[in-house]
Amino acid sequence: MSGDTEKDAKPNPLFRDITADDYDPEITEMASLCVNCEEEGMTRLFLTKIPFFREVIVSSFQCDHCGMRNAELMPAGRLQDKGVVYKVNIQTPQDMNRQVVQSQSAAVRIPCLEFEAPPKKGLLSTVEGIISQAIDDLNQCQPLRKVQDPEVAAKIEVFIEKMQNLLKLETPFDLVVDDPTGNSFVENPHAPNKDPQMTITHYERTREQNIDLGIVAEGAEEEAAEEEVLGVKSKDFDSTQEVMHFPANCPRCNVPCETNMKVVNIPHFKEVVIMATNCESCGHRDNEVKSGGGMEAKGRKISLRIENRDDMSRDILKSETCSVMIPELDFETEMGTLGGKFTTVEGLLEDFKTQLKETNPFMIGDSSTPERSGKLGDFCKELDLIVQGEKNGVHFILDDPAGNSYIQSLTAPDPDAQLTIEDYERSFEQNEDLGLNDMKTENYEEN
Structure with a gap:
């Protein structure tokens, strides 16, 4: 029984909240050289979180020989992908x-x-x-x-x-x-x-x-060109049928977990790469989507007119270059908000609520004001009405200058009366954001 209990026990978060009931703060001790007397001292490390801010490492050094003491607070937050x-x-x-x-x-x-x-x-x-x-x-x-x-x-x-x-x-x-x-x-x-x-x-x-930033060691040789994975089919490997696994850390609690990657062919669209993370410690789930192909020749704007609760279950592929608009709520996101996502209309709306409520440092804690929190609360109530099917006729728009986003059609391959798809020429500013203005694909060896 005891063996099963230990096996089923969930590991504690790497960075833990400080509470009055925490009798085991998990302080790491290690012998260290004292720079003052060059004798052996003791360094203690404690990993914790500052509410509404970030993860930190509290470091304390003490030397019993000369009495030297030192304490530092080092940031340990996760670096963003970009x-x-x-x-x-x-x-x-x-x-x-x-x-x-x-x-x-x-x-x-x-x-x-x-x-x-x-x-x-x-x-x-x-x-x-x-x-x-x-x-x-x-x-x-x-x-x-x-x-x-x-x-x-x-x-x-x-x-x-x-x-x-x-x-x-x-x-x-x-x-x-x-x-x-x-x-x-x-x-x-x-x-x-x-x-x-x-x-x-x-x-x-x-x-x-x-x-x-310490991500790459100085002096390390450039990595070799990455081997093409998408579409690789050999006698022993087919990327479209395999689920690949690699170790990672949970973005919420930093406990080691596993990320799964799969190449998926979306009907009536294109091939994409889906990466999903599921943390067994804190229950956090997340997914990220990367386009399996290059950028399209034109940008694409997809408008969905929400008519009933069933539209909430439509699949959505939102690329990392896509912005989202809801004109009736005067709502618009910047390009890259939430990164790439493969979810549903309801899932994406819930992600927006979570980001506005939990990850915005000026909407919580002492930085918040009644006017600001009230405005945010009213907006979240409007999103809830849309999700519950009580507010219809709202337009949900994906604007992707790279052309790699998608909303599921319920009548495919026939036209969907609620979906409007518009392909457009990208502006100079959009090409600049995508890095296309300085890209030379022909005669690039010439000066």
Whole structure:
């Protein structure tokens, strides 16, 4: 019996909440060299979570020989699949109060002044706070500069004056937050609606950025070209019939789990790769979809008119380049929101509710306001009415410039009266976001 009990017991989360009932905090102890007396000391590590923020590692060192003590707090949050760039146009005093979560890897730029603050410790601040901190940093060594290098000090004085003019908001300006970890965040005061003054761009990290983040070892040789998997059929292997497994960590509790990958051929559409993760520890389930082919020659906009509760069970393939709109609720997402998903209409609406309620750092805790939470609550109630079939005639629109998204037709191969599919020529900005403007596929060996 005891053996079965141990086998069925679920492992504890890697990063645990601190509670009064936790009698076993699982502190890891290891012998370490004391840098002060070079004798052996003891380091204690504790993995926990800060509510409404992120996972952290609390490190404490103590040497019994010389009495030296040291404590550190190190971030241990999961890196996102892509980096992110937030570009906000600051126009009003209210915009100066926008809250900003800046991770320790994020750089802040003000293009109009050609100013860039390099990555430093993570912080939660406002646009005004970030500019004020930059002014304080520049002022810190000014007395010494005026003595050692008056010319440089005079130039910095002029630049500080320009920064102070930004605080007065004499003219609108752009603020850019560039974070290769994807963990920074800029407040959208119009949530859940789209912010007309902010653009969010997700990008693939460069090799240099991966080295800086510790993902790739410095000096490691470039990986060989990946062997093509999709459509591979040999005597012993058929990718369309096999489910591949590889180890991963749960994105919610960080406990080791398994991710399954399968190549699926969607009828009347195309071949896609579905990756699904199921954590036995916390019960978290997630899936991600990658297109099995390249980008289509044109973008595609698919509009579904929801008429009854049965439409909630329609299958949806939302690629990572797709944005979602519900015009009747004045709702629109940025390209890349929630990544790639293979789910149903109901599942995607529930994912939007979860993201707005649980993962938005400015909609929960002390950062929330009654006005903001009330607006969000009203929007979620509208989504519930759609899911329950009490609000019909709503249009659910997928706009994918790569043409890799799909909504199930209930009358295929015949036309579906509730579905409208429109293929369109991509704009220059959309091609820029997809990286197509700089892509050369013919005569690429020429200078």
